[in-house]
Amino acid sequence: MFDSIPIIDVGPLVRKKGDEDFREDPEVRNVVHQLDLACRNVGFFYVSGHGIPLELCQAVLDVGHEFFSQPESQKLRIAMSSSTGFRGYQKLGENVTKGLPDQHEAIDYFKEFESTKVALRSENPLVGLNQWPDSVSKFRPLVQEYLEMLIELARTIMRGIALALGGPKDLFEGERAGDPFWILRVIGYPPISNLSCLSNPNGEEVGCGDHTDYGLLTLVNQDLDITALQVKTQDGKYIWVDPIPGTFVVNIGDMLTIWTNGLYQSTLHRVMNNDSKYRVSVPFFYEPNFDARVEPFSFLQDSTAAESKRYTPVVYGDHVINKVLNNFG
Ligand SMILES: O=C(O)CCC(=O)C(=O)O
Numbered sequence: 001m002f003d004s005i006p007i008i009d010v011g012p013l014v015r016k017k018g019d020e021d022f023r024e025d026p027e028v029r030n031v032v033h034q035l036d037l038a039c040r041n042v043g044f045f046y047v048s049g050h051g052i053p054l055e056l057c058q059a060v061l062d063v064g065h066e067f068f069s070q071p072e073s074q075k076l077r078i079a080m081s082s083s084t085g086f087r088g089y090q091k092l093g094e095n096v097t098k099g100l101p102d103q104h105e106a107i108d109y110f111k112e113f114e115s116t117k118v119a120l121r122s123e124n125p126l127v128g129l130n131q132w133p134d135s136v137s138k139f140r141p142l143v144q145e146y147l148e149m150l151i152e153l154a155r156t157i158m159r160g161i162a163l164a165l166g167g168p169k170d171l172f173e174g175e176r177a178g179d180p181f182w183i184l185r186v187i188g189y190p191p192i193s194n195l196s197c198l199s200n201p202n203g204e205e206v207g208c209g210d211h212t213d214y215g216l217l218t219l220v221n222q223d224l225d226i227t228a229l230q231v232k233t234q235d236g237k238y239i240w241v242d243p244i245p246g247t248f249v250v251n252i253g254d255m256l257t258i259w260t261n262g263l264y265q266s267t268l269h270r271v272m273n274n275d276s277k278y279r280v281s282v283p284f285f286y287e288p289n290f291d292a293r294v295e296p297f298s299f300l301q302d303s304t305a306a307e308s309k310r311y312t313p314v315v316y317g318d319h320v321i322n323k324v325l326n327n328f329g
């Protein structure tokens with residue numbers, strides 16, 4: 001049972017990731033222990049000490065605000081469609097979670113496939129080029145710089161999680177997540193008071209409905225002056241995830257649940273922007289290799305869920321294609 005989100009200073013992981021004795025270092029071991037507790041009990045944690053400049057995080061949110069404040073015709077110039085590989089801008093209400101329209105607009109970026117066998121598979125609907133708004137000139141260079149840093153940070157945190165599971169530090173490298181797929185969403189949530197009456201069955205206006213994230217690890221950069229993200233506890237209550245300057249909100253996704261045979265569970269969460277201001281958040285989803293087969297680690301199966309609870313293996317790429325097509329196809 002949890003009633004708050006822990007804060008983990010990942011500084012030692014970041015500073016010592018190249019060290020020979022990384023695994024034995026007392027500071028690293030301390031971080032690894034905290035990661036283990038957070039992943040077992042909460043599924044969410046803040047990370048501080050990550051080394052990514054606050055100004056860069058803020059600048060990414062600022063260009064998001066600038067983009068969304070434009071007239072719709074301008075935004076639709078980078079509209080998402082099946083012909084863009086589902087990359088680009090989607091209007092308010094176009095995104096659907098569990099059959100209900102979400103009250104947000106967004107731009108979606110996916111890792112671009114190189115001409116490997118994945119890209120050449122004609123049935124892969126996510127093959128395409130990312131859509132960059134030239135109306136906001138700083139957008140592309142800033143977001144690209146940010147992406148490179150976030151990929152590296154997520155990889156470092158996954159190294160800590162590998163040790164937390166008692167595995168080798170490269171557990172999530174190679175065929176599993178050595179060539180990680182990623183998704184970046186720049187999301188805008190209008191204040192609920194501005195919305196017409198599209199509500200969920202409970203009469204609530206939901207920016208993004210209850211869901212777990214479907215990949216490996218999510219890092220959320222959110223506006224600092226609005227609290228809108230909520231995490232569901234085991235007894236069904238929601239707790240608000242207040243923004244903390246200099247941190248990312250990190251949560252684990254469904255692929256980690258499968259790999260750990262349920263030891264680390266992805267946690268339900270949703271977004272409600274009850275504030276009077278427009279909110280921007282930029283979640284970054286660090287994922288397995290596109291063609292990774294995800295199945296419970298054999299070294300964990302004895303110590304985790306009973307046979308009946310075993311998770312069904314999936315190929316990550318099939319899983320994500322399914323999710324995207326269900327939403328927009
Ligand atoms: O906007 C947020 O704070 C989180 C959004 C989210 O949960 C998601 O896009 O998966």
Ligand SMILES: [Fe+2]
Binds near residue numbers: 218
């Ligand atoms: Fe999420």
